[in-house]
Every structure is written in structure tokens, then in C-alpha cells.
Amino acid sequence: MRERIIKEIKQLEEQYGVKICYAVESGSRAWGFPSEDSDYDVRFIYVHKKEWYLSIEQKRDVIELPINDLLDINGWELRKALRLFKKSNPPLMEWLHSGIVYHQAYSLVDKMRAIQNKVFQPQSALYHYLNMAKGNYRDYLQGEQVKIKKYFYVIRPILACMWIEQYHSNPPLEFKMLVSELLEEGELKKEILILLERKIKGEELTLEPRIAIINDFLENEIIRLEEYTKNIIVSKDDITPLLDELFRDTLEEVWSND
Template identity: 45%
Template sequence: MSIPLSEPPASALIKARLASLAAQHQVTILYACESGSRASGFPSPDSDYDVRFIYAHPQDWYLALEEGRDVIDLPLEDSAAGVLDFGGWDVRKTLRLARKGNPVIWEWLQSPTVYHGLEAGLLQTLTATLAPFYSPIAACHHYLALCRGTMTRELTDPTVKIKKYFYMLRPLLAAAWIERYQSIPPMAFTPLRALLDNQAAIQASIDDLLARKHYTDEQIPIDRIALLDEFLHAELARVQQAAAKLPTATGDPANLDKLFKQFLISL
């Protein structure tokens, strides 16, 4: 499935908005990408553009006694391209979260749509430094929590929005990927579906949802699908039990300190 974000007008608009955000907040954008349904490959006609970015302040900002705010969260913005959702993390926060095993940075780095990329050498250094900090057990529990939280909120009424099924399926399959391969799961939804090769009925149900999501307003609820509900509950229970045996990260935090300094020196 093609991603509308590859269209120049949307990309150009988002890049211009990132530049204005950097000037407004007096930061340097280090990396910016598309996240959410567009990056995962199951957008609706009215899907938001979920733009996520990593930024750095000038060096003096990090020398203050009191730490400043380390996120940039903005209200949703209407634009000619659609609704824009911008959210950014300071580079120090990003590395701290990676040290704790938060898998979001590994998702961002594999996004198919990058608005502002790192210099090749720095990207290679970042990827290599982060590798031993990837914690299969922490990442698996992260995705399980996302799935479980959405199921708790959404599987209570007779109807559910189509997009919510994907907000349950995608993290659950990501957790199952980690449980099976103990590696970083793909951001894209299609490769994750390989885990369902022997479940034709589930695959067919997902195909139907993808087709409907592609042309339907994602805010319109549909009747719940018993087959998917049963799969979600059963697979969540299975992976939760198996996750306890997954390994933890092995990275040395001193290497993240070095990487943080390298980022600041490069500004």
C-alpha cells in the first residue's frame, strides 16, 4: 500500500513547519520522521500525520542547575495536507529512555518517511551504540501494555472504530515478534503479519479491515469482530506468559554519555 506522505506538498509543508518549530523553540532538529498509521502502512483517508522528532538545545542549556522541559508537544494543527500532529523529545531524554529499554527510538529510526535525517556517520554511530541497549523483555512488555490498554478501553461496547483494531493488533504482533525472534520488530504492519501465516481466517479478517480503513472515515465505528476479539485475548495471554523468559539489555551507560556529548559537539 502506498503512503500518501510521499507526495511532495505534504512533505514540504511538514519540513517547513519543523524549521519554524526549531526557530521558535531555539533548538536544532536532529531527526524527524513519520510515525503512526501512515508509517505502519494502514492509513485512512483522514489519518493524521504523526510527526515525531528528536532535537537538541544549545550546549549552555544543559549546564543549568535546573533541567528545562525536555519535550515539545503541540496541539493538533489543520493544514492543506491534513491534520498535523507534532511531538518531539530532547536528545538527552531520548537517550535516557533508550537506556531504560523504551523501544520508541528503534521504531522511529526505521520509519519509511524521514523528514530530517541524521548525517550518515552519526546515524551509524547512534545505531551501533543503541544496539546493546535494546531490551527484548522491556520492549515486549511495552507493546503488551499498549495492546492491553486499548483492549480495556475499546472492547467494552458492541462497536469499535476500525483504527482501534489496528492499535491492538500492531503492538500485539510486535510483542509476538519479540517473543519469537528476540529482535526489534518491524514498524510496518505487513511483515508482522507473517506471524499469522497459519491463521487464514485471521488474515482474511485483517484484509477486510485494511480495505475498509483505506476508504472509510476512521472515526466511524463498526460492529466488533468476534474472531479478532478472541484472537486478541488468547494471544495477549500467551505472549504475556512467554515474555517473562526474554533477555534484558546489556549496554554500558557510559557509551550513551559519550554519544550524548558527540551530539552536542556536532551542533
């Protein structure tokens, strides 16, 4: 599959006349809990030629391939990516730290990582992960019978919030690392790790009675984190000039020999 993904990336560069700086896996494979039939969620950052940016017309700033049952590929144009980086967009921050990298070229991503602490906004990240957890909990975990898979789409964002609260930094992608660092030894941790092993083995769609100790933990954390997010205030300097410079430098670096 890796070879197919790399081939798709090269074809996108040729089809759209762009250069892709970075392409990674996101979603369950990057988080460390894929099942046997999990699809591949590939995300990338790309750069158009200089002329594309020197236009009065508003242009589409994403590239998306049709989704099939195995492969989901889409990416953001550089300027869009840097605008979202300035806002500490959590999905983008996750891309920067994916452990599954399909392609990396030029200096863009290394420079973004070097200044990520200047853009990180805990409020933005907390609201993102908490709203994800609340929505998934409401939709999937309140019935008498629940699917194993759905637990992870609530547990992981809750643990991400707990990480931000404790360490004031972007949470790691790996689910096991979050569990190891944030949960004490005991029944809750044991039940979550058992669920993880079952999901990886392919039991993720099994309907079964909800697990009280996990549901209680999630309900209590949602309530507690809602209160916490109301009171957190962190100010950041405007780094627009720095990101403008990064944009121009990247454009020059990518197309200097064109």
C-alpha cells in the same frame, strides 16, 4: 504536506535556537494503515547549544506544538532521547525505523541504529506492547458493536509482541510485514487484510458486530503473552559510558562551527 512539515521543522530550529537531528512520521502513517483523514504525527530529536546543558536549572526537555486536526508535532531533547534509548523505549525505537523521514542531519541516528542491539530490552518492549493491546482491547473491543479502526490498535501491538518472542529484536513498523511474517494463511489472516483495506478506504469509524475469529485470536494471545512475559529474563551490559560519549560527540558535531 511534506513541504509544510519541513518548513515547521526549520521554524522550530529558529524559534528555540536548537538543531534538529532527525524528524520522522510515527503512528498510523508509519505503520502502513492511514485512512484518508489521518493526521500527521511528526516526532523529532533536537540538540540545544552547549550552554543550555551547562546550567544548574532544571529545564524543559520537550518541544510541543499545539495539535490541530491535521498536524501533531513534538520532539525530545538529545539527552532525554538517549536516556530513553538506554531503556529501549519502544516509541523511540520505532522512530529510528520509520519509513517516512522528513529530516536527518549529523551522524546521531546512524550511530544509534548501529548500537541498538546493545540496548534492546525485550522485557521493556513486550510490556509496552502488551499493555497497549490489553488496554485498547478492554476499552474498545468488548462490546457487541466495535469500530474497525480500534482493531488495529490491538492487533498491531499483539503482532509486535509475537515478533519479539520469535526474533528477539525490535519489531518492524509496517503492519503488512508483521501480518505476512507472523500469521499463517487462513481465515484469520484473510479477515485482518480485509479490515486493513476497508480502513485505508475510510471505513474506519464504521460501527459493526465484532469479528469473532479476530477477537478470539486477540484474547488467546493476550493470555498466552502474559504468561510468556513473566518468565523472560535478559540481562544487558550498562552502556552508559558509550551513550555519554555519543552525547558529547553529537554536541560537538552539531555546534562545532557555531
